[in-house]
Amino acid sequence: MRTSKRTQILEAATRVVQREGVKSVTFDSVAAESGLTKGGLLYHFASRDDLVQAIHQHLADQWENDMIAAAGKPASEATPTERxxxxxRVAIQSATRAELLFMLEGSTTAQHAAPWDAVMERWTPPPAAATDDPAALDRFIARLAADGLWLYESLTDARLDPELRRAVAERIAGPLAGDDA
Structure with a gap:
């Protein structure tokens, strides 16, 4: 199946961010990266703000699709432990500079944060649940460990050996197996 022009633009914009940061996303830089004209971009995105918001949604959707694939089902059908x-498991594969920069940038604006927050609400244990429930506390600690793995991979050029990454991810979630309260 051919990639849509809109998806082609969003993937090109993500590559620009990966190399040069969020502030480098302009119609000129994305047009050059995508091989399309500025007019072609304007057909899909009326403003830079529209483009940036679409990139947030695109990256959050990719992230959620990776979790659906890892779980074998959507969050609504998965147990807390499966989520x-x-x-x-996704934390071991999705650490990119573009994702990190967009998550950081998104934290400054409610509209930009919304796609990320929606994914987090569906897939991660809320901190409040950890207060009175030891199993929920264990799940929240495991979430923090997964976040740490993802952040480590996002902030360093040195990549962990894939087997080590996989072992760490399994170790994070492994002790919770069977804990599907």
């Missing part, structure tokens, strides 16, 4: 296990 956490999928989250930990």
């Amino acid at each position: 956490l296990t999928a989250y930990a």
Whole structure:
């Protein structure tokens, strides 16, 4: 199946961010990266703000699709442990500079944060649940460990050996197996 022009633009914009940061997303830079004209971009995105919001949604959707694939089902059909296990497994593969920069940038604007927050609400244990429930506390600690793995991979050029990454992710979620409260 051919990639849509809109998806082609969003993937090109993500590559620009990966190399040069969020502030480098302009119609000129994305047009050059995508091989399309500025007019072609304007057909899909009326403003830079529209493009940036679409990139947030695109990256959050990719992230959620990875978790659905890892769990073998959507969050609404998965147990808390299955959601956490999928989250930990995805943490070993999705650490990109573009995702990190967009998550950081998104935290400054409610509209930009919304796609990320929606995914987190579906897939990660909320901190409040950890207060009175030891199993929920264990799931929240495992979430923090998965976040740490993802952040480590996002902030360093040194990549962990794939087997080590996989072992760490399984170790994070593994002790919770069978804990599907």
